[in-house]
Amino acid sequence: MANARLESLRDYPFERLTKLLADITPRGNTPPINLSIGEPQHQPPAFLHQIVTRNSDTWNRYPPQSGTPDFKRAATEWLERRYELPHGMVNPDTMVVACAGTREGLYMAATVAISPAENGGPKPFALMPNPVYQVYVGASTLAGAEPVYLPATAANGFLPDLDAIGAHVLARTQIFYLCTPSNPQGAVADLAYIEKALRLARKHNFLLVSDECYGEVYSTDTAPVGALQAAASLGGSMDNLMVFHTLSKRSSAPGLRSGFGVGAPSLTALMVRLRSYACAATPLSTLEAAAALWRDDAHVAETRALYRRKFDDAERILGNRFGFYRPAGGFYLWLDVGDGEAATRKLWEVGVRVLPGGYLTRPEPDGTNLGQRYIRVALVGEVEATEEALHRIARTL
Numbered sequence: 181m182a183n184a185r186l187e188s189l190r191d192y193p194f195e196r197l198t199k200l201l202a203d204i205t206p207r208g209n210t211p212p213i214n215l216s217i218g219e220p221q222h223q224p225p226a227f228l229h230q231i232v233t234r235n236s237d238t239w240n241r242y243p244p245q246s247g248t249p250d251f252k253r254a255a256t257e258w259l260e261r262r263y264e265l266p267h268g269m270v271n272p273d274t275m276v277v278a279c280a281g282t283r284e285g286l287y288m289a290a291t292v293a294i295s296p297a298e299n300g301g302p303k304p305f306a307l308m309p310n311p312v313y314q315v316y317v318g319a320s321t322l323a324g325a326e327p328v329y330l331p332a333t334a335a336n337g338f339l340p341d342l343d344a345i346g347a348h349v350l351a352r353t354q355i356f357y358l359c360t361p362s363n364p365q366g367a368v369a370d371l372a373y374i375e376k377a378l379r380l381a382r383k384h385n386f387l388l389v390s391d392e393c394y395g396e397v398y399s400t401d402t403a404p405v406g407a408l409q410a411a412a413s414l415g416g417s418m419d420n421l422m423v424f425h426t427l428s429k430r431s432s433a434p435g436l437r438s439g440f441g442v443g444a445p446s447l448t449a450l451m452v453r454l455r456s457y458a459c460a461a462t463p464l465s466t467l468e469a470a471a472a473l474w475r476d477d478a479h480v481a482e483t484r485a486l487y488r489r490k491f492d493d494a495e496r497i498l499g500n501r502f503g504f505y506r507p508a509g510g511f512y513l514w515l516d517v518g519d520g521e522a523a524t525r526k527l528w529e530v531g532v533r534v535l536p537g538g539y540l541t542r543p544e545p546d547g548t549n550l551g552q553r554y555i556r557v558a559l560v561g562e563v564e565a566t567e568e569a570l571h572r573i574a575r576t577l
C-alpha cells in the first residue's frame with residue numbers, strides 16, 4: 181500500500197549525488213568544499229538572531245496561517261520598492277501569504293491550480309523548464325498532472341521558447357512554472373517575455389507561477405524584472421498569476437524557512453485554506469524577523485557584492501574554459517565539461533563537490549539529455565574557499 185504517484189518520482193538529485201560519489205574518498209590534504217547545493221553560507225544580519233530571541237515568549241501561540249499583518253505589510257512594501265509597483269496594486273491583506281520558503285509555496289501552487297482528470301480523462305499538463313527545479317515535478321505529479329518539459333538551452337537564451345508550445349498543449353495546461361532568474365543557468369526573462377507568458381496564461385486559463393527566489397541575486401547594473409511588473413504593465417490585474425519570493429537567497433537565511441507568495445485574492449485564499457489543512461504555519465518569531473529582513477536592503481547589497489567578487493574570481497580563474505559565462509542572475513556556474521558525471525567524480529577526488537547537470541534535466545523524447553554535458557557549481561561559500569575550489573576545478577578538469 182503506497183501512493184503510486186509518489187513512488188514514481190525519482191530520487192532527489194542530492195541522493196543521486198551521494199550514490200555517485202559513495203566509493204570516492206577525497207584525498208587527505210584537500211579539505212572538502214561543497215558547491216553542490218544552493219545553500220548560501222554568508223552570514224545573515226545579526227538582527228535576525230536578536231529578533232528571534234526577543235520573541236521567544238511566543239512559542240505558546242499558534243501563528244496565523246497567512247502570516248501576521250505586519251509581515252504581509254513588510255513584504256508588500258518591499259515588492260513596491262523593488263519592482264516599482266503602483267501603490268495599492270498589491271493588497272497585503274488579501275494577496276500575500278507567508279510560506280515556509282518558496283519550496284512550500286511552489287508545491288502548494290500545483291494543488292491550488294490543478295484539477296485532476298476524472299473518469300479516466302487525459303491528465304492536465306504542467307509546463308516547466310528543462311533543466312527543472314524538482315519541486316515543480318513532484319508538486320504537479322502528485323496533484324495529478326503530467327509534467328511537460330520545455331527545453332531551456334543556450335540556443336534559446338536558457339529560457340523556454342514560448343512560441344514553440346503547441347496549441348494542443350496550451351489547451352490542456354493548468355499550470356506553468358517559470359523560474360527567473362533561472363536555476364541553474366542564471367537567465368533572466370525580460371518584461372516582454374513575462375508579459376507573453378501571462379497573456380498565454382489568461383488566454384488559456386492556466387496559472388502562471390513565477391519562481392523569483394533568485395530575484396535579488398544578480399550581477400547586472402539593473403535588477404531583474406519580475407512578473408508583478410508584467411502584471412502592472414498589462415493593467416494591474418493579478419489574475420492567473422502567483423509569484424514567490426524568499427529570504428533564503430536574499431538574506432542568506434535558508435534555515436529560517438521564510439518566504440511568501442503573492443497573487444490574486446481568490447488564489448491566495450485557496451493557498452491559505454490549503455495551508456490550514458496541510459502546513460505548519462510560520463512561527464511568530466520567524467515572521468517578526470522576516471518582516472525586519474524585508475524592510476532592510478543594505479545587507480542585500482552587501483551580499484550581492486560578495487557574489488560579484490566570486491563571479492570575478494571565476495572569470496579570472498576559468499576564463500573561457502568550459503563555456504564559462506557570467507550569468508545575469510543567481511549564483512551558479514553552468515559549465516560544459518563534456519561529461520557531467522565523470523567530471524563530478526574527478527572533482528570529488530580533490531574535495532570539490534558539484535552536481536552533474538544531468539541530475540537537473542529530464543531526457544528529451546529522442547533520449548538525449550541536454551544537461552548531461554554540464555556541471556552546476558554553486559558559488560555559495562565564503563570568498564576564499566570558493567576561490568580555492570575554482571582553482572581546483574581549473575587544475576583538475
Ligand SMILES: Cc1ncc(COP(=O)(O)O)c(C=O)c1O
Nearest residue numbers: 218281282283313363393426428
Ligand atoms: C529554483 C528554486 N526554487 C525554489 C527554491 C527553494 O528555496 P527556498 O524554499 O529556500 O525559498 C530553490 C532552492 O534552491 C530553487 O533553486
